[in-house]
Amino acid sequence: MKIVIMRHGEAETFAQSDADRALTPFGRSASRDVAQRCALQGVSQFDKVLVSPYKRAKQTWQELEEIFAAKDVELCEDITPYGDSATVADFLQALIDLEQLDSVLLVSHLPLVGYLTAELVIDMVPPMFPTSGIVCIEYDPATQRGELLWNINP
Numbered sequence: 001m002k003i004v005i006m007r008h009g010e011a012e013t014f015a016q017s018d019a020d021r022a023l024t025p026f027g028r029s030a031s032r033d034v035a036q037r038c039a040l041q042g043v044s045q046f047d048k049v050l051v052s053p054y055k056r057a058k059q060t061w062q063e064l065e066e067i068f069a070a071k072d073v074e075l076c077e078d079i080t081p082y083g084d085s086a087t088v089a090d091f092l093q094a095l096i097d098l099e100q101l102d103s104v105l106l107v108s109h110l111p112l113v114g115y116l117t118a119e120l121v122i123d124m125v126p127p128m129f130p131t132s133g134i135v136c137i138e139y140d141p142a143t144q145r146g147e148l149l150w151n152i153n154p
Contacts, residue, residue: 006107006133008054009024009131010026011023022059035063035067039067049105054109081110083112096139113129
């Protein structure tokens with residue numbers, strides 16, 4: 001199965017709170033560009049999409065949904081910037097098992113995206129994700145091990 005992890009697009013520096021930071025115009029276009037390049041890799045349909053409730057992540061998904069097809073989209077409080085990667089990995093495993101998913105997309109934040117990637121791909125140092133960066137992991141739910149297939153950066 002495929003697990004795709006994406007960091008939100010470039011966001012404004014200042015807002016009333018971190019959760020309220022909006023995407024910049026560059027963040028919107030870079031996210032669309034990366035999604036189009038992801039689709040060229042043959043990955044553009046997802047059984048489940050989990051999106052952080054932060055404004056910039058929701059806006060990133062708004063750009064992606066023009067390119068990606070999703071059966072189910074949910075806001076997920078656990079994938080904010082300081083979510084726990086082990087907890088999210090366990091949650092993903094439970095979702096995969098319960099819902100028999102073949103593909104999942106997460107739209108989230110640093111540092112979680114890096115730690116989660118390393119949690120799913122054994123013996124990997126957490127990668128740094130640029131804004132709008134995306135990775136695709138081939139994940140085996142039976143062994144709970146993944147292999148990094150590719151990454152795309154703006």
